[in-house]
Amino acid sequence: MSLVTAKDLRKDYRTGEMVIQAIRGVDFAIEPASFVCFVGPSGSGKTTLLNMIGCLDHPTEGFLTIADTDVSTLDQRSAAAFRGEHIGFVFQDFNLIPVLTAYENIEYPLIMVQKWPVGRRKARVHSLLEAAGISDQADKRPDQLSGGQKQRVAVARALVTNPKLVLADEPTANLDHETAYRIIELMRHLRDEFETTFVFSTHDPKIMAEAEVTYVLEDGHLHQEPGSAEGAQ
Ligand code: ADP
Ligand code: MG
Numbered sequence: 001m002s003l004v005t006a007k008d009l010r011k012d013y014r015t016g017e018m019v020i021q022a023i024r025g026v027d028f029a030i031e032p033a034s035f036v037c038f039v040g041p042s043g044s045g046k047t048t049l050l051n052m053i054g055c056l057d058h059p060t061e062g063f064l065t066i067a068d069t070d071v072s073t074l075d076q077r078s079a080a081a082f083r084g085e086h087i088g089f090v091f092q093d094f095n096l097i098p099v100l101t102a103y104e105n106i107e108y109p110l111i112m113v114q115k116w117p118v119g120r121r122k123a124r125v126h127s128l129l130e131a132a133g134i135s136d137q138a139d140k141r142p143d144q145l146s147g148g149q150k151q152r153v154a155v156a157r158a159l160v161t162n163p164k165l166v167l168a169d170e171p172t173a174n175l176d177h178e179t180a181y182r183i184i185e186l187m188r189h190l191r192d193e194f195e196t197t198f199v200f201s202t203h204d205p206k207i208m209a210e211a212e213v214t215y216v217l218e219d220g221h222l223h224q225e226p227g228s229a230e231g232a233q
Pocket of ligand 2: 048
């Protein structure tokens with residue numbers, strides 16, 4: 001059973017009289033514990049597609065299920081609850097809270113979303129700091145961390161609630177190539193360790209090569225890159 005299934009998924013943006021067809025009828029399936037990339041130039045629809053998978057925006061038409069739930073019609077409140085339980089997010093510009101330390105940033109979803117008791121929280125945050133290779137940065141605030149370290153904190157934060165799916169929209173766009181490669185390598189390692197499904201987007205062909213399954217977006221149309229594993233595993 002696929003974790004994410006999309007059938008004839010479409011997204012139009014309407015601004016006044018204008019209709020922009022950002023996603024024009026795409027089909028795909030994402031398997032549990034797979035490592036999937038959507039690649040395409042700026043404006044091809046990556047963010048639009050990831051926002052729909054992340055239940056941040058509704059499809060205009062089509063079918064989208066995640067973990068056996070039809071998410072295309074969830075109201076705002078149900079979508080927020082669904083995200084809190086099933087989905088972690090990593091952003092291009094890290095989106096860490098500047099006044100909190102690395103430890104506190106990672107702990108935040110456990111307090112705000114899942115309301116874990118304090119002892120259980122502490123053990124979980126420490127295990128994520130270690131898994132992300134940043135135990136020695138726990139007490140630093142974001143402005144004391146490098147870009148790569150910030151993104152490691154963000155990846156650890158995305159995973160702390162043990163979501164089934166982590167979505168990363170251009171997570172390496174603000175990093176140099178070597179650091180970008182290491183972040184993708186970290187995500188892949190964490191996929192192996194926690195069996196979390198990772199879906200990321202990029203416009204960088206070198207980064208795309210690290211994925212097991214690659215989908216190419218062009219003007220809202222999707223095709224699977226030849227040679228990438230069909231549905232993975
Ligand atoms: P990418 O992330 O690949 O750069 P986007 O999903 O952001 O692509 O954009 C796809 C298309 O949809 C582009 O033509 C973009 O201008 C348009 N678009 C994206 N968001 C909006 C919006 N909120 N309103 C209107 N048009 C949008
Ligand atoms: Mg984008």
